[in-house]
Amino acid sequence: MAAPTTTPPLLEVTGLTMRFGGLVAVDNLNLTARGSDITAVIGPNGAGKTTVFNCLTGFYRPSAGRLLLRHPKRGAVELQALPGYAVARMGVVRTFQNIRLFPRMSVLENLLVAQHTGLMRQSGYGVAGLLNLPVWRRAEAAAVERARVWLDRLDLLSVADEEAGNLSYGVQRRVEIARAMSTDPLLLCLDEPAAGLNPRETAALGDLLLTIRGEFGTGILLIEHDMSLVMRISDRIHVVDHGKKIAEGTPEEIRSDDRVIKAYLGEPEEEEIPPEVAQDLEAEGRL
């Protein structure tokens, strides 16, 4: 269920700008994402979508702007000042356009590595682990259990012990999502999760994301080029072109927005009149 509009958004991006030398990849962008919504960011190739994710998740330090996360326990947290690991610790996790699993580790190990920071914190930063204290064993068992829950949820238990790199592309995509969800995030940021999936896998992915939002109340920020998926599952869509937001609304509003259609299809080019026709028209005084 979409959150009532009176709830302040979980994430509030204000005036986000990212420059690479002379190129302005993201230009004074405002964006909000609610904690129990699926919020899509769409736009043509090179529009700046992944750069927004890179700024949000601490991979880039933005040139300007504020990335405010309303954390239920920690209050307002400014993400733009934090390194990647600290952003993840705040509950903002991501997947990548190009899958980034540890290919030689098993699926289960990939999920456990993702929980490493939490595990270390709970067990006194390794000291309890070195001494094999009960607190470490409990934390480790809880991490394995969380991983198993998500492997089960995503129908991955049968491949838990297989090397991640040996799995098909579609399955690796699911492992990435399971890995992110095993950290119990507030906001799951997915960069083109349907890329490389067949229509059946894409439909299943859509159902899964609706479940994650509906059943677990996790907010989802989604970059995606598959418009049928975006239109089916998104509560709200932000459209970016040349680093600027050009439209925002519900799927119905975005579908019929002239600016969006123009950004995707381009302006119709002025038809060039062949020179001989131009000469005739000029002679007739019609040009």
Ligand SMILES: Nc1ncnc2c1ncn2[C@@H]1O[C@H](COP(=O)(O)OP(=O)(O)OP(=O)(O)O)[C@@H](O)[C@H]1O
């Ligand atoms: N590290 C970088 N250094 C220089 N330019 C960059 C860097 N990262 C992105 N850009 C440029 O910023 C612009 C936006 O790129 P970005 O990857 O954010 O677009 P996108 O909307 O995610 O595109 P796509 O849909 O093709 O993935 C592009 O012109 C890109 O070449």
